Each structure stands twice: as C-alpha cells, then as structure tokens.
Amino acid sequence: MAGKTIRRLQELPSTHLLGTGTPMCAGCGGLEILHEIYDILGPKTVFTNAAGCMSLLSVYPYTPFRGSWLYTAMASAPAAAQGIRDALDILLEKKRIPPGDDLQVITLTGDGSAYGMGLSATSAAMDRNLDFIYLCYDNEGYGNTGQQYSSATPHAALTATSRTSHGYPGYKKDLFSIWAAHRPAYVATVIGAEPLDLAQKVEALQELQGPRLLIGLAPCPTGWGFDPSLTVKIGRLAVETGIWPLKEYRDDRTVHTRIVRHRKPVEEYLQLQDRFRHLFEPERNNREIALIQARIDQYWSKAIDADT
Amino acid sequence: MSRRLLTGNGSAAWGARLARVDYIPAFPITPQTEIIETIAEWIDRGKMTGRMVTMESEHAMITAAGAASATGVRVFSATSSQGLLYAMEMIYSVAGWRTPLVLVNVSRGISAPITLEPDHNDVLAARDSGFLQIHCSTCQEVLDTTLMAYRLAEDERVRLPVIVNQDGFYLSFTREPVEIPDSRPAAEFVGDYNPENMGFRASSPSSQAVAVLGAGAYSYFRYETHLAAREALSVYEEVAREYRERFGRYHPIVETYRTEDAEYAFVMMDSFATKAKDGVDRLRESGVKIGLVRPRLLRPFPEEQLCRALAGMKGAAVIDQNLSMGKGGVLYTEIASALYGQNEAAPLLASFIGGLGGRDISAEEFYEIAATLQKAVKHNRAPRPRLLYTVEELRAMRKLQAIAHVERHGSKPGE
Ligand SMILES: Cc1ncc(C[n+]2csc(CCOP(=O)(O)OP(=O)(O)O)c2C)c(N)n1
Ligand code: SF4
Ligand SMILES: [Mg+2]
Numbered sequence: 167m168a169g170k171t172i173r174r175l176q177e178l179p180s181t182h183l184l185g186t187g188t189p190m191c192a193g194c195g196g197l198e199i200l201h202e203i204y205d206i207l208g209p210k211t212v213f214t215n216a217a218g219c220m221s222l223l224s225v226y227p228y229t230p231f232r233g234s235w236l237y238t239a240m241a242s243a244p245a246a247a248q249g250i251r252d253a254l255d256i257l258l259e260k261k262r263i264p265p266g267d268d269l270q271v272i273t274l275t276g277d278g279s280a281y282g283m284g285l286s287a288t289s290a291a292m293d294r295n296l297d298f299i300y301l302c303y304d305n306e307g308y309g310n311t312g313q314q315y316s317s318a319t320p321h322a323a324l325t326a327t328s329r330t331s332h333g334y335p336g337y338k339k340d341l342f343s344i345w346a347a348h349r350p351a352y353v354a355t356v357i358g359a360e361p362l363d364l365a366q367k368v369e370a371l372q373e374l375q376g377p378r379l380l381i382g383l384a385p386c387p388t389g390w391g392f393d394p395s396l397t398v399k400i401g402r403l404a405v406e407t408g409i410w411p412l413k414e415y416r417d418d419r420t421v422h423t424r425i426v427r428h429r430k431p432v433e434e435y436l437q438l439q440d441r442f443r444h445l446f447e448p449e450r451n452n453r454e455i456a457l458i459q460a461r462i463d464q465y466w467s468k469a470i471d472a473d474t
Numbered sequence: 475m476s477r478r479l480l481t482g483n484g485s486a487a488w489g490a491r492l493a494r495v496d497y498i499p500a501f502p503i504t505p506q507t508e509i510i511e512t513i514a515e516w517i518d519r520g521k522m523t524g525r526m527v528t529m530e531s532e533h534a535m536i537t538a539a540g541a542a543s544a545t546g547v548r549v550f551s552a553t554s555s556q557g558l559l560y561a562m563e564m565i566y567s568v569a570g571w572r573t574p575l576v577l578v579n580v581s582r583g584i585s586a587p588i589t590l591e592p593d594h595n596d597v598l599a600a601r602d603s604g605f606l607q608i609h610c611s612t613c614q615e616v617l618d619t620t621l622m623a624y625r626l627a628e629d630e631r632v633r634l635p636v637i638v639n640q641d642g643f644y645l646s647f648t649r650e651p652v653e654i655p656d657s658r659p660a661a662e663f664v665g666d667y668n669p670e671n672m673g674f675r676a677s678s679p680s681s682q683a684v685a686v687l688g689a690g691a692y693s694y695f696r697y698e699t700h701l702a703a704r705e706a707l708s709v710y711e712e713v714a715r716e717y718r719e720r721f722g723r724y725h726p727i728v729e730t731y732r733t734e735d736a737e738y739a740f741v742m743m744d745s746f747a748t749k750a751k752d753g754v755d756r757l758r759e760s761g762v763k764i765g766l767v768r769p770r771l772l773r774p775f776p777e778e779q780l781c782r783a784l785a786g787m788k789g790a791a792v793i794d795q796n797l798s799m800g801k802g803g804v805l806y807t808e809i810a811s812a813l814y815g816q817n818e819a820a821p822l823l824a825s826f827i828g829g830l831g832g833r834d835i836s837a838e839e840f841y842e843i844a845a846t847l848q849k850a851v852k853h854n855r856a857p858r859p860r861l862l863y864t865v866e867e868l869r870a871m872r873k874l875q876a877i878a879h880v881e882r883h884g885s886k887p888g889e
Contacts, residue, residue: 209676209679210676212674214541221685222685224681224684224685225684225685225686225687226684226685226686226687226691229681229684231679231681232679233676233679234674234675234679234680234681234682235680235681235682235684236541236544236674236681236682236683237682237683237684237685238537238541238564238567238683239533239537239563239564239567241533241534241563242533242534242537242564244534245529245533245534245535245537245538245541246537246538246540246541247541248499248527248529248534248538248541249497249499249537249538249539249540249541249542249543249544249545250541250542250544250545250674252497252525252527252538252542253496253497253541253542253543253545253546253547254545254674255525256496256497256525256542256547257545257546257547260496262546263546263673263675266676266677267675267676267677268676269674269675269676286530286531286534287530287531287533287534287537289530290529290530290534293530294527
C-alpha cells in the first residue's frame with residue numbers, strides 16, 4: 167500500500183478547500199474526486215483544464231479554486247502544463263520569483279480528452295518527463311456535450327450516440343496500460359467512493375517527481391442515468407464487482423491496491439444505471455451480462471497472477 | 475553593430491536572440507526549420523540563454539507558448555503553413571488570453587494540393603484571431619520587426635501576440651546583407667518583460683481564460699481585444715520612431731515607394747513587393763507615374779495610412795498573393811473597405827491574383843498590370859479580377875494533365 171501519513175479514514179483532511187456553488191450536477195462523481203484530491207494537494211497548485219464538464223467550475227468572475235486555474239482547449243491541457251512548468255522553472259532559476267511562489271502543475275481533463283483528443287499531448291508530456299500531475303475524471307463519455315460515447319465508454323452502455331438496445335459496441339480502452347507503457351513516475355486508478363485509497367495514492371505521488379497520472383472513475387448521474395444519492399454506492403460497487411480495479415504503477419511494476427476476495431456479480435453494478443437497463447428489460451440479456459462478467463473474471467485471474 | 479549576410483530565417487533567429495527571449499516552444503516545418511535549428515545550436519553552445527522545448531505539434535506548441543507567456547516569461551516561436559493551421563484553435567485562444575508572445579510565420583501555400591512554396595493564405599487564415607500581423611519584405615526587416623514586435627506586444631496599451639510574417643524561400647532561404655544591432659542597445663530597446671498582473675504564483679492565485687456565461691461578458695472581452703489591437707497603430711508608430719533613433723532604420727506602418735507624384739500604384743505585401751519596386755522603376759523610365767504602396771501592418775488594419783498613401787491617385791492595382799475561394803483577393807477586399815466612402819476621390823481599384831504557391835511575377839506582368847490599370851482609368855471602368863497565369867503555363871498544365879490521364883487510364887484523353 168502507498169502512503170505514509172494517512173492510514174485511516176479519520177485522518178483524511180477535515181477542511182475542504184474547493185468552493186461550493188459550482189454548476190456541476192448533484193452527485194457528480196468527478197467533482198467528488200476533485201474535492202478529495204484538492205484537499206490534499208492544496209492551493210499551491212495551478213490546474214490546466216481541457217474542455218469538458220469541469221470547464222464550468224470557473225465562470226467569470228467566480229472561481230471555486232483557492233489556487234490557480236487555466237482553461238485551455240480539448241486537446242492540449244498537458245501542453246499548457248509544459249508551458250507553465252517551464253515558465254515557473256525559468257522564473258525560479260532567474261530569481262524573478264521567490265521559491266515560495268512555486269506551484270504544482272495539475273492537468274485536469276475528462277476521458278474524452280484523456281483517452282482520445284489529448285492522448286498525443288499526454289504521451290509527449292511523458293516523453294519529456296514533465297513534472298506534473300494529471301487527473302482524468304472518467305465519466306465514460308463526452309459528458310459536457312450530452313454523453314455521446316468516447317473510447318472510455320464500456321461495452322453495451324447506452325449513450326447519446328449509441329441509443330439502440332445493443333448500446334456501445336466497442337470496449338473501454340485500457341488507458342492505464344497505455345500510460346504505464348510510457349514508464350512515467352506514477353500511474354494509478356482511483357475512485358471518489360474509496361477516499362482512503364485515493365488519499366494514499368495522492369500522498370504517494372507527491373513524494374515523486376515527473377509525470378504522475380491518475381484515472382478516476384467518475385459515476386455520472388446525468389450521463390449514466392441514476393439518482394444522485396447513489397453516486398457513492400455505485401462507486402463502491404464498481405470496486406466490489408471488480409469492474410474498476412484499483413491499482414498503481416511505479417518502478418516498472420503494477421500492483422492492485424485493493425483485491426476483493428469475493429467479487430460481487432457485475433449485474434449489481436449494471437442494474438442501478440439506466441445506460442445498462444436494456445440488459446435487464448424488457449428481457450434479461452443473459453448472454454451479454456455473462457460476457458461482461460467473463461471479461462471481468464478474466465482480468466482478475468490474470469491480474470492476481472501478475473501481482474503475486 | 476555588425477553587418478552580415480543572413481537569410482530571413484537567420485534574421486528571425488537573431489531577432490529572438492537579441493530580444494533575450496526566455497522560452498521557445500518549437501515544432502519543425504519547412505521552410506521554418508532553420509530558425510529553430512539556429513536557436514537550438516546557440517542555446518547548446520551557450521551563445522543564447524533561454525529554454526527551448528520541441529513539442530509534439532503546433533497546437534501544443536502554441537498552447538505551451540501561451541501558457542508560459544501567461545505565467546510571465548518572454549516567449550518566441552515560429553511556424554508555417556500547415557503548422558499555423560494546425561495551431562489555429564490555440565492561435566485564437568492565446569490572443570484571447572492576451573499573451574504578448576511573438577510568432578514568426580514563414581509563409582507557405584496551404585494544402586491541398588500540398589506545396590512547399592510561398593503564398594499568404596496561411597497567415598491570412600489567422601487574420602481575425604487577435605494576433606497582430608506585420609509583413610516583411612527584406613531580411614533586415616525581419617530582424618528589426620521581430621525586435622519591435624516585442625515592444626508592441628508587451629506594451630500595456632496593447633498586450634496582444636504578434637505574428638511577424640516573411641515569405642518562405644524568397645526570404646527564408648535568401649541571403650541578404652543585414653545589420654545586426656549589438657546586444658546591449660538591443661536589450662535596452664526591448665527592455666525587460668514586465669508581466670504586471672499576469673502570472674500564476676502561490677502568493678497571488680488567479681483563474682485565467684475562464685468561461686463566461688452570457689453574451690454581455692463575451693462581447694465585452696472580444697471588443698476589448700479589438701480596441702487593444704486598434705491601439706497598436708499609434709503604439710507601433712512610437713516604437714518604430716524610437717527604433718529609428720536608436721538604430722537608424724525606420725519601418726513605417728505602410729511603406730510607400732515613389733508615390734509623391736504618382737497617379738497609379740501597385741499595392742502588395744511581403745517580399746514580392748520588392749519585385750513591384752523594380753517594376754515601378756522601369757515603368758517610371760517609360761514615363762508612367764506609378765509607385766508602390768506596401769502595408770506592413772495588416773492587423774491592426776491601417777485604413778488611414780492607406781487612404782493617405784492612395785489619396786489623389788487615379789488607379790491602384792492590388793496584387794494578392796492569396797485567394798479567398800469564392801471571393802478573390804483578400805488584400806483587395808480590405809483596401810476597398812478602407813477606400814469606400816472616403817472624402818477624397820478614391821482611386822479606381824483593380825484586383826490581380828499572383829504568386830500563388832510561389833509563382834513568380836515577371837517584369838512584363840507588372841507592365842501588363844499597369845497598362846490594364848491605365849486603360850481602366852481611361853474608360854472609368856474597373857477590370858474584372860485577373861489571375862496572373864500565362865498561356866505557356868496553361869500549356870504546361872495541359873501536358874501534365876495528359877500525362878496524368880495516361881498514367882491512370884493508359885491512353886490519351888479522347889483516344
Ligand atoms: C476541439 C473541440 N471539439 C469539440 C469540443 C466540444 N466539446 C466540449 S466538451 C466535450 C466533451 C469532452 O468530453 P470529456 O473529456 O470526457 O469531458 P466531460 O465532458 O465528460 O467532462 C466536447 C466534445 C470542443 N470544446 N473542442
Ligand atoms: S454530466 Fe456527469 S460528469 Fe458532468 S457534471 Fe454532470 S454528473 Fe458530473
Ligand atoms: Mg467524459
């Protein structure tokens with residue numbers, strides 16, 4: 167397990183830094199992650215943001231951030247992180263700003279950007295060993311434009327561009343492996359519903375330098391079709407059913423930070439969401455549900471072998 | 475001060491070096507590469523301070539450039555053609571961020587079809603972005619303008635990025651004698667970059683480039699950027715005068731050549747205008763009272779200076795090295811917009827498209843343009859826009875088409 171100081175839930179920060187009153191939907195799983203991360207990283211940070219739901223966090227003249235923020239475009243938030251990091255280093259080197267004015271640079275994008283349009287920029291930032299943190303909140307679709315499918319959309323999910331009873335025909339892209347293949351300092355998956363695991367990972371990455379990347383599954387009431395009160399429950403089920411493995415990569419090794427001994431059947435996770443309702447109504451689609459379950463089981467049988 | 479033979483690209487690199495830029499995000503594209511290669515070598519050899527980073531695309535390059543500038547360092551970059559188009563989303567964005575960086579564009583025609591040779595459709599695609607545009611016709615101008623561009627961009631009344639444009643090949647790879655200012659007076663002229671309220675600091679956090687809700691705020695910020703760009707006309711004049719005082723060279727907003735008593739004028743931008751000068755000299759020898767009007771600033775657009783330069787003339791031929799599909803020459807349209815409704819009787823305007831994809835414009839063609847213009851004035855009727863294209867060129871093209879036909883179908887057309 168990563169982390170040193172935070173060992174129990176009670177040790178999580180009790181002051182919350184991110185302002186309230188943003189236009190995010192009630193129960194937004196992405197905002198949940200951002201809150202948890204921001205409480206640990208604190209205001210000596212500058213976010214570079216790509217187009218997506220979170221772009222509406224800061225609307226002139228208001229901002230929920232006590233630190234800094236720069237909105238960029240959908241494809242190039244990691245490139246802005248490069249520009250800011252380099253500029254801060256130049257200013258520090260030339261003593262034009264005191265060391266105390268330095269900031270941690272964090273790129274914040276959705277899955278559409280991270281898995282697709284911004285992947286080249288992220289890959290290149292890793293090539294250059296950029297000292298930055300990347301947080302992808304993964305709501306498994308182009309949320310801001312109405313939840314069309316992206317390459318992070320899971321198989322069979324209904325989206326605004328896969329509306330028929332088959333749902334999305336493709337399979338969720340394995341961004342974790344793609345990122346890890348660059349051998350950056352750190353990659354991890356997180357979820358807001360597991361705040362202790364998340365906090366320990368954020369602490370771990372703060373000890374490191376270079377590219378440190380997080381993918382957070384972000385249950386999205388609006389896009390996935392569930393009541394906002396269920397965000398945490400669905401998040402926990404994502405971990406307990408094994409569909410969202412919590413893991414971290416560093417020093418050339420991937421380790422699962424949470425291994426569920428007795429995984430719950432994936433249908434417990436699926437049936438709470440409108441986007442998978444067609445698997446259960448009007449008739450149960452046993453074949454498709456079994457297929458989804460089989461992929462998860464297969465993943466874990468390999469993963470446990472590799473870990474041990 | 476030293477005098478050396480420099481290419482346009484070398485001159486641009488010298489401009490960046492003398493401006494003591496902090497940061498150079500880069501990405502290679504012909505014919506710009508010599509600029510970034512020169513700078514990279516200077517940095518590696520310790521002749522130039524500054525940090526250069528090769529990005530993975532021009533979109534990323536301009537993002538990094540804008541983000542670094544917004545953090546408070548002086549930024550230089552260079553691109554061309556497809557690169558400028560690839561970056562276009564961020565060209566507009568960083569202008570909206572009001573980041574005072576300088577970008578050298580080495581003009582090259584746009585695909586399709588793909589070509590390496592110059593025309594101005596690339597840089598004109600950025601016309602409405604908020605980047606100011608200064609167009610150069612000599613290597614000396616490229617160096618001087620790059621230095622002046624920092625003063626203009628960083629002026630608190632302006633605070634906008636600037637594109638310094640030069641033609642690929644004709645300037646970028648052509649060696650001309652160039653006077654290189656000494657580094658101390660150049661540094662004194664450009665001064666230190668004072669980012670003022672710009673920058674991300676732990677002690678003064680800020681959220682930048684944020685969304686607006688409602689057209690009121692959007693219109694406000696957009697119009698403010700426009701007003702700042704307009705402000706750049708008078709600021710440029712101050713900067714150019716100071717440059718003349720320090721270095722003895724004056725680069726006006728609109729260059730005029732032999733226009734004092736002129737009845738006619740060629741209107742052109744960038745390096746091909748030097749060909750027009752030659753045309754003017756020859757035509758003058760044969761008694762035609764003609765001159766050249768060359769806008770250096772395209773944005774902000776110098777209506778007043780252009781109207782003054784053309785005032786009292788009978789006719790002007792605008793030679794566009796670009797083509798707005800379905801409309802015609804861009805500069806022609808802009809000049810017409812400046813002249814329409816002016817008090818002084820405006821000259822008759824004729825539109826010519828030439829120099830697409832680096833096509834040369836010959837002395838004979840300048841005679842022909844002048845003759846067409848004189849005839850139009852005599853009959854008081856503007857001629858139809860014309861593409862400079864010879865019968866021989868068309869014949870050569872037909873030959874290529876015939877070969878293409880054989881390549882594809884195995885027989886000549888009609889066979
Ligand atoms: C270049 C470009 N293309 C398209 C858009 C429209 N757009 C805005 S947000 C968005 C979805 C982004 O998806 P994701 O990264 O997953 O973030 P989310 O909206 O889900 O938070 C799209 C397609 C844009 N802003 N820029
Ligand atoms: S659409 Fe989903 S991700 Fe976007 S703000 Fe709403 S809940 Fe959050
Ligand atoms: Mg998304």
